[in-house]
Amino acid sequence: MGCMSSKPADPADKDALQQNSKIEKIIKSDKKAMDRTIKILLLGAGESGKSTIIKQMRIIHAQGFPEDERRQTRAVIYSNIIVAFKVLGELIDNTEPDVGSEEAFSDMKIHDAMRDMWNDAGVQKAVARGHEFALHDNLHYFFNSIDRIFQPGWLPDNQDMLQARLRTTGITETLFELRQMNFRMMDVGGQRSERKKWIHCFEGVQCLLFMVSLSGYDQCLVEDQNANQMHEAMMLFESLVNGEWFKRKPIILFLNKIDLFKAKLAISPISKHFPDYSGSDTDLDAAARYFADRFRGINRVPDREIYVHYTNATDTTLLKATMDSVQDMIIQKNLHTLIL
Numbered sequence: 005m006g007c008m009s010s011k012p013a014d015p016a017d018k019d020a021l022q023q024n025s026k027i028e029k030i031i032k033s034d035k036k037a038m039d040r041t042i043k044i045l046l047l048g049a050g051e052s053g054k055s056t057i058i059k060q061m062r063i064i065h066a067q068g069f070p071e072d073e074r075r076q077t078r079a080v081i082y083s084n085i086i087v088a089f090k091v092l093g094e095l096i097d098n099t100e101p102d103v104g105s106e107e108a109f110s111d112m113k114i115h116d117a118m119r120d121m122w123n124d125a126g127v128q129k130a131v132a133r134g135h136e137f138a139l140h141d142n143l144h145y146f147f148n149s150i151d152r153i154f155q156p157g158w159l160p161d162n163q164d165m166l167q168a169r170l171r172t173t174g175i176t177e178t179l180f181e182l183r184q185m186n187f188r189m190m191d192v193g194g195q196r197s198e199r200k201k202w203i204h205c206f207e208g209v210q211c212l213l214f215m216v217s218l219s220g221y222d223q224c225l226v227e228d229q230n231a232n233q234m235h236e237a238m239m240l241f242e243s244l245v246n247g248e249w250f251k252r253k254p255i256i257l258f259l260n261k262i263d264l265f266k267a268k269l270a271i272s273p274i275s276k277h278f279p280d281y282s283g284s285d286t287d288l289d290a291a292a293r294y295f296a297d298r299f300r301g302i303n304r305v306p307d308r309e310i311y312v313h314y315t316n317a318t319d320t321t322l323l324k325a326t327m328d329s330v331q332d333m334i335i336q337k338n339l340h341t342l343i344l
Contacts, residue, residue: 048215065180
């Protein structure tokens, strides 16, 4: 009768099994997190307000902006003001004092010169024609805040952060959680030179959020003063909404800057730039509906809904309500692919 013997377990094998088990748990955990992540791609022409939406998501769902970022953005705001100041000086053929550095914003002589220039009748006429020269639409906000900005130790508050303009290059993303779902929102630069990077973001997108500046109906592009912002947005929307990547994806259309649009209607008739518009030039509802219908008409995919929202991306309360509605819709549309 033979005897049976057992070989002692190799400690190295035991460690390998434990390590393998840990790796499998990590993979399962990562997969579960990915399955509960909704990727939203934020696209649109330059100056449409995409970066402002990203900032709002940080204010609403994250911790906002740390002090060091506010200090960095202070320099961006100074630059915005300086650029606008110099453009206005050129438009009215004036010479302006040297305001090429942050130190200028501690010099009250510069402050007084800026205030005098802003109050000049010729400057105000130039501002009224700002759409012809690609002036940033934050011009009024910052010039009206000039006393505060010149205060020693001034740091941008949330509204200042939202109004600051810095051209987006590359890809910016923000992550936030809502109702046990992870949202990954990606913003890609909207200027023409940045659009070749867009295709790298298309994979795995559950929703396209397309931004349009309503107030851009009479404005030129920053990168091309012979091109109209609204025409550019329509052309861009057509290439995306009817392309292969997004044929089966929900499309959300934000007609943004409704506040600036409303203020502009009385002084810049839509019919001058869009001759087929037949409504009253001062009828906000008719004017907004006209552009919503124009964008809906671009879609050639049968039975696909275009979800239109009229927004003001710098209004945190309004945008939060809008985004809550949007996020509910996205979750409902993706229930069949999400593991809940």
